[in-house]
Amino acid sequence: MSKISMTVNGKAVTAEVEDRTLLVHLLRDHLNLTGTHVGCDTSQCGACIVHIDGRAVKSCTTLVGQANGANITTIEGISKGDELHPMQAAFRDNHGLQCGYCTPGMIMSAIDIVHRHGGDLDEETVRQELEGNICRCTGYHNIVKSVLDAASRMKVAQAAE
């Protein structure tokens, strides 16, 4: 057992967990943040993606110890109160989700993509960058649309700041 401490969605968290505990299980089972999902056992599908110190990481293959002291953001932590993050709003407005299971990971991954590329995204780049996120429902068509839409919304928001 190890004692860990980290910041999750802006709140300090400490927990005593088995050394083999994965970050996703800490989030889901100990902190009740069930928006982060597990879709595979092999780091392929990306349903489990969260931000660790601002970077998209697959929490199903991150031991809690590796995230000790880190700043974690999950899907539950990106909207400001009732105000959706532009990526969340873009997914809703472009029908970028159906069953919703891959969606939190998609959104967390997509935010990271936009951060890394700024607003200069095109369809091909988005498709390549989403390589690590599998969706079985949407055929990606509207997810790509959502990410491109959010990229321009985020650019506008940034310019306004």
Add this chain to the structure above:
Amino acid sequence: MGIEGIGASVVRKEDRRFITGKGRYVDDIKIIGMTYAHFVRSPHAHAKIKSIDVEAAKAMPGVVDVLTGQQIVDDKVGNLICGWAIHSKDGSAMKMGAWPAMAPETVRFVGQAVAVVIAESKNLARDAAEAVVVDYEELPAAADIKAAIAPGAPQLHPEAPGNIVYDWEIGDQKAVDEAFGKAANVVSFELTNNRLVPNAMEPRAAIADYDSAEEHFTLYTTSQNPHVARLVLSAFYNIAPEHKLRVVAPDVGGGFGSKIFIYPEEMVALWASKKVGRAVKWTGDRSEAFLTDAHGRDHVSKAELAFDKDNKMLALRVTTHANFGAYMSLFSSSVPTYLYATLLSGQYNIPAIYTEVIGVYTNTTPVDAYRGAGRPEACYLLERLVETAARQLKVDPAELRRKNFITQFPHQTPVIMAYDIGDFNASLDAALKAADYAGFPARKAKAKAEGKLRGLGFSCYIEACGIAPSKAVGSLGAGVGLWESAEVRVNPVGTIEILTGSHSHGQGHETTFAQLVADRLGIPINQVSIVHGDTDKVQFGMGTYGSRSAAVGMSAIFKAMEKVEAKAKKIAAHQLEASEGDIVIENGEFKVTGTDKSIALPMVALAAYTAHNLPDGMEPGLKESAFYDPTNFTFPAGSYICELEVDPGTGKTSFVSFVAVDDFGRLINPMIVEGQVHGGLVQGIGQALLENAIYDDTGQLVTASFMDYAMPRADDVPSFKVSHTETLCPGNPLGVKGCGEAGAIGASAAVINAITDAIGNNKLEMPATPDRVWHAIHAA
């Protein structure tokens, strides 16, 4: 229609919880004192269980109990059932072996459960499962159809000699033989429809909670049809009587057919919960999904199509071997028969069709309905045949299709189906235009000059959806009726709850169903809640599959709405001292036509519940229910055109464009409909280019993870050009046909037809990987 009514692309009401991480899937649910199950599964495709030693596992930390297959048999839990009786052409019933929830004596596929560990945590259960010692005596395995039907093949079930479940036929063999006898041209080939793994992103899960005081079970499970689950668990598996079993299917992360069926894991969870006296949770991991979710497709077929001298189709003859895996899953028997062979007429006037389907047991995961279920197999076979015929007869593939299109409706095919309506020329014309077919030769020549092989392929599909008139399916062997139910509750303050037997696991029912109500009453959709997925809340219903929720589920809501409106109009007329016939409903108000007198819906509802001033003899309340049984299948149809390029150096395929023109009848929410098409298309493209469930000769699934099984990813597929034509379905009050499966049905043939057009070699099987395409180029 109003801004939120039928035909409006309203954003989805349910999305907010999914985009904020507030969705509530089975694995998100916790129950106080809950234990965790982990299954011990067979590593062998075929073996006798000589012994199981659970003592070491029972002594492991945190272990509550370890239960085995023999115990579940001893407790008289029923075997899994197949709910659709098919008879062979000699009249005999299909031949089925028993499928216990955990194997007591013999395992017949890799991944079959033999024991289960119940422990205080997931990890402790997994640890202890490693300590369960199972002594197997390996037996030879039949890993595919060819191996299973070979002389001397290993036999799976004594009940099914030769591993044959049935040898079924449809159509007029004599008429077909005669037509072939006078044919001017015959086109024939053999083809495989590759096995697929559905892979909904949420793995299956179940939480069973037994209340010993009430002798009552609650099951939270990943189901497309919770009432059917309750019925089967109760009537056939002896878990509990229906009134003592509540089944809840909360948010479900995709189904695609794979979550229709009642699987061993939820049966074991229920049984184990009573045995250990605590709630039991099982959450499958992706490896278990690959090994135990019912797979799809897996046909090997021979097909011949006869033409007269004018290139009119005369007859079709097909022989198909269908792989059922090791056991007959819940609706498996109907898939290669009534959902496949009945669609082999496609969009064409084919006077005579004869099809023989041989169902085969193999030592593989059971196979059942997967998005499209039989119809993709029919479309792929027929559309490859027609494209091949066009090349062989040296005619334009669009014109050959057009020449043979059915143009008069209703049309009775030789294989049961009576198409009610359609306009196949309209969808083909629209697709040709969207794909700029006229400009293709120039584009092909340009690509050639750049060293690329460019091809264009068609697929004109038809499907039968709604599934289906209960009397009809009953006469064909179905164990259930296929109607749907709905209840409309108008609350005393005028908000509305719709309780539906349909189940949404991505389809957006909470929005589209509310749009129907908004359309009829002229109220905002946020005044309407859709309640589904809980047998304690919702009246018995049949669930969601076969693209049926709009055509059948919404028709039931429509009927219940009519009853509610009729009563509300009586109340309004009474309140307004007007004649009932003069009342019209507009913008949430009941108006006396031609006057300025009106009463708002909330006041009518309040009057219904206060009952202070109702017409004489009227019951209080405003709530009605309806059951809707469809009068026919619905027949969505369309034309898909795929244009792509092949790199002759690598065999790699790149999409240029993909056009989909569908006729789904009336569209409730075009945005959602298009989303369904996109998703279906990618599942069809996945089958055509990427996906393949491969077993080795010993029956090991060698593609049992996302690292080995090529799921379509964002950079494998294009954006789509989706549009619609419209002939309204005459069989239901909304004129809708269903849109959930079309993409998966039509896409694969268009892709393969395009590749074979590009490379000039028709000998190509799915998935058309670069390796296969490269070899086909060099074999040509």
